[in-house]
Amino acid sequence: MTPPTSSPSSNTTSTHSLPQSNAAGTASSHGSPSLASISTHQGLELEVKNLELLHFFTTTTSITLSNLPEQQLVWQQVVPKIAFSHPFLLRGILALSAIHLGRLHVERRSTLCPVATLHHTAGVILFRSTMPNITAENCDACFAFSTLLVIYAWSSSCQTGDLFFVDSLKTDGGTVEWVVLLRSCHNLLRLACTWLKDGPLRCLLLLQTEEPGLPAVPEIENSSKFRELAALWDTSRTHLSAEEAEALEEALAFLIEVHAFLSPRNRVVDEVGTTLSWPIRVRDSYIAMVSQQKPEALVVLAHYCLLLNKIDHFWFMAGMSKHLLQTIHQTVGKEWESWIAWPLQDLVLSEFKTQTGEKEWQQRTDGAVIY
Known part of the structure; x- marks a missing residue:
């Protein structure tokens, strides 16, 4: 069937024609949003800095998280896809990306480190609320975040020695946060072992959930x-x-x-x-x-x-x-x-x-x- 033809005058009278813009860039059709109003609308505003961090993670940081090509591909493609449904994991990705970018570009470190801290803190808060209720739907995100949590702790520690304990010369002692979160998460993940082994991150498990000892x-x-x-x-x-x-x-x-x-x-x-x-x-x-x-x-x-x-x-x-x-x-x-x-x-x-x-x-x- 051939589509119906329009009369030459239909283009000027059609209610579906695109609105014309004036010199100021505002739409002339009644009720159509202007480009300015779209770009400043809170729900549609592009966070260019976060987009840069996500791009840097998928193109650079993800490749550095493992020496195995199969795992590199998972970090590059699979984990970011999971993160779109789990904000705490997305925050973890952005935090680590900011730290890594700051390592490579020293002149930007002073601005990137605070950004990393904000994303990390927000991610940990969301992660803590998720941990008590690990399910088949969120276990992969929890597992990926727990790994990023450790890498972030190491990479953002300013090369201090208090990786496993708080230096007594600085504080009154105590276990550092990443140790507690990592161990707590993996205790819970043992319950989700079947889900994880059948899930998209199974190649990342290897030793973390295997019992008994190493071969x-x-x-x-x-x-x-x-x-x-x-x-x-x-x-x-x-x-x-x-x-x-x-x-x-x-x-x-x-x-x-x-x-x-x-x-x-x-x-x-x-x-x-x-x-x-x-x-x-x-x-x-x-x-x-x-x-x-x-x-x-x-x-x-x-x-x-x-x-x-x-x-x-x-x-x-x-x-x-x-x-x-x-x-x-x-x-x-x-x-x-x-x-x-x-x-x-x-x-x-x-x-x-x-x-x-x-x-x-x-x-x-x-x-x-x-x-």
Whole structure:
């Protein structure tokens, strides 16, 4: 069927013709909104700064959150789509994007950091109200936000050492917010494990919800070094309760597993997710001992820096192992220095390799320029 034809005069009399604008840019048809009124209308106003942050997350930040291409694609495409239905996750994305953008553009850091803080604070408030009622519809958003929460905490910490406890030199102590939120969220997510494993973020789970331990082959040499720490909570030491000793023993066992899993082998693993699995799996009583700054717990935490060193190449972890270990060293004092000798030596060796690599790269670059 051919469409009906219009008479030449129909274009001038049709009630569906576009309104004509005058020189001032306002519509001449009665009741039609002007361009000015549309652009200033609160409900339609474009938040260009937030659009920039979302664009930066999808094009840049998302690619840096994992060393696995499959997970990078999920962070880039799937997570932002989920965030459109869950404002707390969208806030988390914008907050981390602002921090990352500020890292790359130092001249904008002073304006981006307050923006990041506002988005993060709003996201956490909304997230706290969602956590008590995790469902099949919101569990993926909660899981993604909990991961962003940790990365934000690390990347916005100004490279201080109080990642797991508040520095006693600054405050009266206590556990930092991200530790509490992360552990609480993952305790609840265990109930949603079936939903998560069948959901769009299943490739991000890996170790976080798997029980029991990691499928890793223990390293004989390193395991023996770790096992020497058990002497700290030997039954002859009466100042530690049996429950505290068990918590330390379990934390050490998990540390051995994760360290072995991250060791070089013929397969690629999720470095960030694997490293994050340790603070999730340890007992609440161990976290309490860290908050109380008990030396035995801090010595074990110092050996966690061996794992953090392995992911130092991620922008949000750069230098964090060093600052955490320095804070622990200052807290426990000379008396305990021999117990953290291995992490200290590993840190020195890592810094030497980094400096040597930078010098070699500079020499090759200089040579290429001269040539």
